[in-house]
Amino acid sequence: MELRYFVLRRVLLLIPTLAGLLILVFALFMSLPHSLLELSLFPGIPHNAALEEAQGAQILGLPYTLNGVYHPGLPLPLQFGKYVVRLFQGNWGYMTVPIYSGSVIGAITTFFPNTAQLVIIASILAIVISIPLGTFIGARPNTISDHVGRIFTFIGYAIPAFVLGTFLLAIFSKGGIIPIFPSANAFSASAIPNPPPSWMLSSGDLFITSPTHIVLVDSLLHGDLGLAWNTLMHTILPVLTLTYGLLAGIMRFIRAGMVDSARQEYVKTARSEGVPERIVIREHIRRNALIPTITVMGLIIASLLGGVVVVEEVFSYPGMGLLTVQAAVQTQVYGVLGTTLVFGLILVLANLIVDVIYALIDPRIRY
């Protein structure tokens, strides 16, 4: 099969997966008690059908009415259909949590870039560190450096993110032994110039930067080094916590793959042909060791996304994870459903990318 057909087939397979995801979220939605649904639709207004919808929209200052958000009395499949239509219309409901108040879509567009910043930096760091280190220890099984590397990996694998995070926070943030890092938020409000420049949209105490919405990138693009440094300092501790777990997960598989593929016949052949050891390790062993690692990448990404929730909660970092937790704690139905859906979408897309990369690297699986 050609690669593009493989990709096409894989993309088409997204449809049932996404349908499943929607059904799951809808099932969660339907299993909630009615009183809760009504409560979070119209905060502060007693329940009374049509009048409320108009009033609710007016009070919340919404661009459209809440008409059709919740349909008690309709048959389930119809309700599901209306729910899906509503999602595509961008009407995901409303939420009020300490870090945000307004539409769920707005919350996601505000906080998703912060999470992306954490996840991207942590992934790059983990890959940059784990591949050379995994190669190094995998090429020398059962030596001192291998044992040290394995212990390092095992600790990262076994230490729960919230324990590590709590420790880093208590030691390195304000009031700790070495207070060099700030303790909450994605950047300090004091680091933002007054009045805010034109590339920063502000609403209340929330800021959205353009063009990428990722503060670190945007501030660098516009040459605001002070804000970039401030953001970086806020990011370091959460990123370190995330990276360690991620790194350990990847390194474990690279090492196992290295040890496994070093035993293969083609490695012996390469060595007997006089290929330099450095090239044998790099080209013959490592390339094949990375394949099993890529197969488990989907699971690793899933645990990374779970880790984001914990890390953001521990460091009070305003991202999707903190939003999810706060929505759950404050019983914001639409907040919980929206963030769950977004996390699901990210994971589904990540799995798609992993599969395509896998097909690119290993032509065997396309046939």
Add this chain to the structure above:
Amino acid sequence: MESPNLEKTMIQRKKHPKLQDYRFTLKLLGKNRLAAAGGVIVLVYFAIAVLDYVDPQYLQPYLNYILSGGSQAFYVPLGPGLSNGWAYIFGETEYNMPIFPYILAALKVDLTYTVFIVGSGALIGVVLGTISGYYGGYLDEVVMRITDIFFSVPTLVLALAIIFALQASSLLDIVYALIIIWWPTYARISRGQALSLKSMKYVEASTASGSSGLRNVFVHLMPNVLSPVMVQLSLDLGSVVGVFATLVFIGFMHLPNPYIPELGNIIVIGESEFTAVGAWWAVLFPGIFLFIFVIAVNLLGDGLRDVLDPKLRR
């Protein structure tokens, strides 16, 4: 004259083949030192967890204390409980609660729930997975698509959402949520195993001699599905303890509750003091207990994988 006796002893010595197999497995596991160490640590943890069920006099004074909400003047009662020195070996928390017995009580709660989660998850998953692998067709398709749905959301996020949907008010609700999340892993493993087993000659032979489908599933397939499930089960003990503690940590972070002995909750209680006055012990020691258990379970699981794999065996 001697021969009947000899025959008798020989018959006695010849144990059931399954039993011999288990003994052989244990012997192999003992040879793998890391796995054996992991196994011993796991056993010690479970011994602590079971202790209170067997003889409540050791931990009960502390549990009563925790449940009563603590008091300023708390002295360990004399008698069979831990002595004062031992009880305070890891210091005390904000609520004047000695940490060591608090941890022991928490291990009981954590491990009981973890075993319950993993056990129920494995039971549901193995039964559903084996049946769907054996019968195939629409049933298989439906079960596998359902498991796909569960794998399309990160575990922790899904757990939070389900806990929310259940309107969780106690630890037991977290347990139910985790059971809902954990069975698909086992369903997938046992389905794959059942698929490869069902075309084996011994299953065909049993069908030919009149076994019903369900008999095949429960008598012939399930025992052979269990060995990869055992490996996953032992590894999952570690991840479930971690996820459970994490969920409790997240859930109680906004509302510390000293009445609940649970490792994640002890860390929540410890955290505020850690950041306020640098009292690291209430975070470190429960963390270490959690950490050691996860490591031990992983060592045991890795060892079990090597031992139970028929290709690597012998």
